Amino acid sequence: MxxxxxxxxxxVLICFHGYGQTIENxxxxxxxxxxxxxxxxxxxxxxxxxxxxxxxxxxxxxxxNGLMKKFLEEKNIGHFSLLGFSMGGKFVLATLESYHQxxxxxxxxxxxxxxxxxxxxxxxxxxWMRKLFRRIIxxxxxxxTLVKYLGALKLxxxxxxxxxxxxxxxxxxxxxVYYSWIVFSDLKFDMxxxxxxxxxxxxxxxxxxxxxxxxxxxxxxxRLLDKLDDYQINILSSGHSSLIDAVAExxxxxxxxS
Numbered sequence: 001m002x003x004x005x006x007x008x009x010x011x012v013l014i015c016f017h018g019y020g021q022t023i024e025n026x027x028x029x030x031x032x033x034x035x036x037x038x039x040x041x042x043x044x045x046x047x048x049x050x051x052x053x054x055x056x057x058x059x060x061x062x063x064x065n066g067l068m069k070k071f072l073e074e075k076n077i078g079h080f081s082l083l084g085f086s087m088g089g090k091f092v093l094a095t096l097e098s099y100h101q102x103x104x105x106x107x108x109x110x111x112x113x114x115x116x117x118x119x120x121x122x123x124x125x126x127x128w129m130r131k132l133f134r135r136i137i138x139x140x141x142x143x144x145t146l147v148k149y150l151g152a153l154k155l156x157x158x159x160x161x162x163x164x165x166x167x168x169x170x171x172x173x174x175x176x177v178y179y180s181w182i183v184f185s186d187l188k189f190d191m192x193x194x195x196x197x198x199x200x201x202x203x204x205x206x207x208x209x210x211x212x213x214x215x216x217x218x219x220x221x222x223r224l225l226d227k228l229d230d231y232q233i234n235i236l237s238s239g240h241s242s243l244i245d246a247v248a249e250x251x252x253x254x255x256x257x258s
Contacts, residue, residue, distance in 0.1 A: 213243065
């Protein structure tokens with residue numbers, strides 16, 4: 001599990017990036033947090049320099065929490081905060097479930113893991129669909145024909161289709177899509193349990209969503225937010241891919257205004 005460390009603050013912030021990204025994508029937030037936090041930014045498996053050796057064996061919550069336990073002990077980390085963007089939201093929630101007594105603050109930026117999409121479930125659960133997606137790695141024509149018809153029939157938003165297509169251009173990208181779907185398929189969460197954890201441990205939740213984001217929408221967040229009484233949500237003028245930069249600018253403006 002590869003990570004970078006930066007910042008010089010007395011508090012600790014652990015960051016998990018989104019799909020198709022690496023730890024490099026959090027550089028926009030470095031200047032925002034570096035005085036308050038020591039920041040650990042982690043490459044997720046099949047991204048950056050982290051390596052998953054089990055190929056199609058799903059990453060279990062138990063295995064993940066064992067990795068985090070070792071990481072926290074090696075770095076002598078007691079209390080800490082978590083930040084996750086998009087797919088990184090799943091790793092925030094997985095860490096929250098086991099280490100909630102040590103967590104002070106939760107920053108979720110267009111997080112995955114709160115509502116699982118129909119298309120994700122279709123790709124990861126039925127065995128016959130898994131075989132189809134494996135075949136698509138080598139022969140992507142099936143995929144591009146499918147999305148063409150989905151777009152024509154207006155069964156999927158054009159913005160979502162456009163985002164998906166950018167991740168399927170090369171064989172390496174398609175392999176990353178497939179293995180990320182399969183390996184991370186066990187990271188599923190009960191929102192009643194997550195809400196209860198946040199309330200009982202008085203963990204501050206900040207959520208940032210993009211006004212023009214078609215991948216992770218405000219509607220998708222209702223499964224969690226409707227169960228909470230106290231949280232902060234900010235809708236920024238941004239799409240999905242540019243949301244980290246938008247959040248960085250938001251924090252910078254807060255600092256200037258204060």
